[in-house]
Amino acid sequence: xxxxxxxxxxxxxxxxxxxxxxxxxxxxxxxxxxxxxxxxxxxxxxxxxxxxxxxxxxxxxxxxxxxxxxxxxxxxxxxxxxxxxxxxxxxxxxxxxxxxxxxxxxxxxxxxxxxxxxxxxxxxxxxxxxxxxxxxxxxxxxxxxxxxxxxxxxxxxxxxxxxxxxxxxxxxxxxxxxxxxxxxxxxxxxxxxxxxxxxxxxxxxxx
Ligand SMILES: [Zn+2]
Numbered sequence: 298x299x300x301x302x303x304x305x306x307x308x309x310x311x312x313x314x315x316x317x318x319x320x321x322x323x324x325x326x327x328x329x330x331x332x333x334x335x336x337x338x339x340x341x342x343x344x345x346x347x348x349x350x351x352x353x354x355x356x357x358x359x360x361x362x363x364x365x366x367x368x369x370x371x372x373x374x375x376x377x378x379x380x381x382x383x384x385x386x387x388x389x390x391x392x393x394x395x396x397x398x399x400x401x402x403x404x405x406x407x408x409x410x411x412x413x414x415x416x417x418x419x420x421x422x423x424x425x426x427x428x429x430x431x432x433x434x435x436x437x438x439x440x441x442x443x444x445x446x447x448x449x450x451x452x453x454x455x456x457x458x459x460x461x462x463x464x465x466x467x468x469x470x471x472x473x474x475x476x477x478x479x480x481x482x483x484x485x486x487x488x489x490x491x492x493x494x495x496x497x498x499x500x501x502x503x504x
Contacts, residue, residue, distance in 0.1 A: 334385040363404030365425035366456040398453040399482040
């Protein structure tokens, strides 16, 4: 048993749950009505509720390697990310979707690596980030930290474009019922930059 997690469960029940008891009772009686679908990376350093201060019931969350969004696929495979997007939009009626990439993202970094045949699922999944790579003609032979930060941001923009390939997303965005946001979280300085669509740049939320 992971003792540190077990101790965490005890602390939660003893110290935190009493403060949230009424909130949880209301959420179970009335059901969840999250306002936002948050699509983030599985990276252990990305903690959406800690980052945003969201309470239980506020964020519907998808986390996967790289915060990637697969394209809309009418062929209907086992698409966990697509199914969760569908549920968030059609059943929960979220009004916002945030795609949140982050600095030092291993998945985005790995899109530059040669394919590894020992990890077929990872290789297939990384295809969803490959179009965000900065071409060598633009960056030179070195993969600098600046290039990686740029790739992370380009990846968020790419995933937002893919979200718009979902008819259910596109229809609601066009109707003004849903707004998409791109975030880039710098884990080492606790800051989030947001995509400014008109400037095609990631800028501080509180400049
Ligand atoms: Zn990551």
